[in-house]
Amino acid sequence: MATITDVARVAGVSVSTVSYAISGARPIRPETRERIQAAMDTLGFQPNAMARSLASRRSLVLALIYPQIAGIGGTAGEFVQAVAERSKEAGYQLVLWPFRADQAHDIRNLARQGMADGVLLMEVCLDDERIDVLEAAHVPYAMIGRTRDVTQRPSVDIDFAATMAKALEHLVGLGHTHIAFVNHSSEQVDAGYGPAVRTAAAFDELMTGRGLVPLSRTCDDSPVAGRAVTAEILATDPELTAIITMNELATFGVYAELASRGLAIPSGVSVLGIVTSPGVGTLSYPPLTTMHSPGAELGRLAVDCLLSQLDPARTPVPNQLIPCVLEPGMSIGPARTDQGSPKRP
Amino acid sequence: MATITDVARVAGVSVSTVSYAISGARPIRPETRERIQAAMDTLGFQPNAMARSLASRRSLVLALIYPQIAGIGGTAGEFVQAVAERSKEAGYQLVLWPFRADQAHDIRNLARQGMADGVLLMEVCLDDERIDVLEAAHVPYAMIGRTRDVTQRPSVDIDFAATMAKALEHLVGLGHTHIAFVNHSSEQVDAGYGPAVRTAAAFDELMTGRGLVPLSRTCDDSPVAGRAVTAEILATDPELTAIITMNELATFGVYAELASRGLAIPSGVSVLGIVTSPGVGTLSYPPLTTMHSPGAELGRLAVDCLLSQLDPARTPVPNQLIPCVLEPGMSIGPARTDQGSPKRP
């Protein structure tokens, strides 16, 4: 493996000249630069990443801390992909740190080893000890999600309130007044999982604000649980005409339960999946109308947000909230009026 | 940030003693060891990863080269997760290198920078130039998938032939003789994408071997394409009673097309999804019977396979082929005999 010293010798210059030719941190005479380039080419020189990092005190590596990449839909996958690609564009590598939210100290210790210049946190909870630990250790970070206090901590997130507002506007505009919301599991709500908490809060507030009765339910992330909660919802409000789900797996159960009861979509009940991965709508029949997460955009923004802290020269990236994007399907229609249609048992 | 020198000073020993206490490469008197440990604790010492790598010439980092993590189902996500966790267990970090298969030289150059000790290749093609480039550069690697020549190159893979054999055995045992296979897209077949090529070959051979007529079709990865190919298949063989799909997105289209024709599953047509992600079966109604990819197991094995090359002391991991695992659903039944049932138009 050729070193910078080899290049310098072959090119007939000093090592610092080679170093500066590579970094461009100081002007080099074109003629010299060409000799150096030729030497690098013939030697197949590639700068040693470790030596470079040790000397410069910058690893050019970002760490992505995540609890769970797998799972249906690939929202997380899409996000990870965007993060990796944006990092590469910016000249950084991305390492994966599979830590749970309660392993804040392991994260801190790893960060202290200088392997990464900054960390990206996914799935931030309302009260997230990782944030405190990272701030105490002066580790640059950016989070996807938000803690409870919406202070000026670096973050990007989905605008859950705006997403719910758009969802309700759409449905109410079609005459729906009896609308249910199927959330993530109660465990996730209790754990302070931001999306679950914020969206439920927005649903309650917006429904009440419109003089409507919010029917909100938590639901385990599974089709089976989705079926059960649908049955329970229909029993609770026989007038129900629309269901908003924020639980992809459960949504398949919602479809199944409605089908087994002979309730057509959308003529019997309209269904709207929010905060979904792109494309999941097409997996159902009739195609589910969705508002999908802007995963790729969030990924890019998160990287930019973190990089703007690492390099003050970069234009700072403000905290951004991005609403989900409506992806029309065929699962939403006007509210059923029940005129002449058989009552459900 | 405390360094090893600080620890040595506080503990009243030399730096090399601290180093050996950490690595355990040479015996240290218990008393001394304790003083060192105490010093490390009070200083919150964490060894600098870059300095360590530079001196030891080992980065303790593995690189995962992937073309596409996103996509429905999360097979890739499950795999990535397993790789990251196994790496961590083994004391390695995992970096993501988002390169396409045709960027072999970029991969080589990155590897030469010494950022990673070895690379993992996903989605290997039958003729994969990355393998040649990596071997020429003496970069340790392990691949998920196989090249055309099944030589002793380090790899782990799904046993597509065995998977198809089990699938056919199951269906034929239930009386099915008119069986179709829905593959990935023709682009992927033409590109030499291993799973598509090997499984199709196995289908043809096994069907013919049983004296049956193989009806094999490529299909774009989308529900729409799945619908179209299902219609075409049914027109081609009106006696068809079973469909094997290796295309998750298309499978949703298969279901939709069958439903729209009033063909019940499984009484009209049985459907078996192979090489799926775990859990997708439950997304359909009736639940799809699947044979899901052993993604997590493959991930762990791939890491072990690579590590066994980096550290000759490890027990070598042989190339392994793992068949998919049957996950019973409700989409398979005995073959329809057509006695008394209305003929399709």
Add this chain to the structure above:
DNA sequence: CTGTTAGCGCGTTCAG
């Protein structure tokens, strides 16, 4: 515009 050189923090010989 270019060269010299002192570190960056740690691993690992070689002496003791």
Add this chain to the structure above:
DNA sequence: CTGAACGCGCTAACAG
């Protein structure tokens, strides 16, 4: 069992 010292390959003063 312990310590001193060199080197890993490169960056970034400082000196011309």
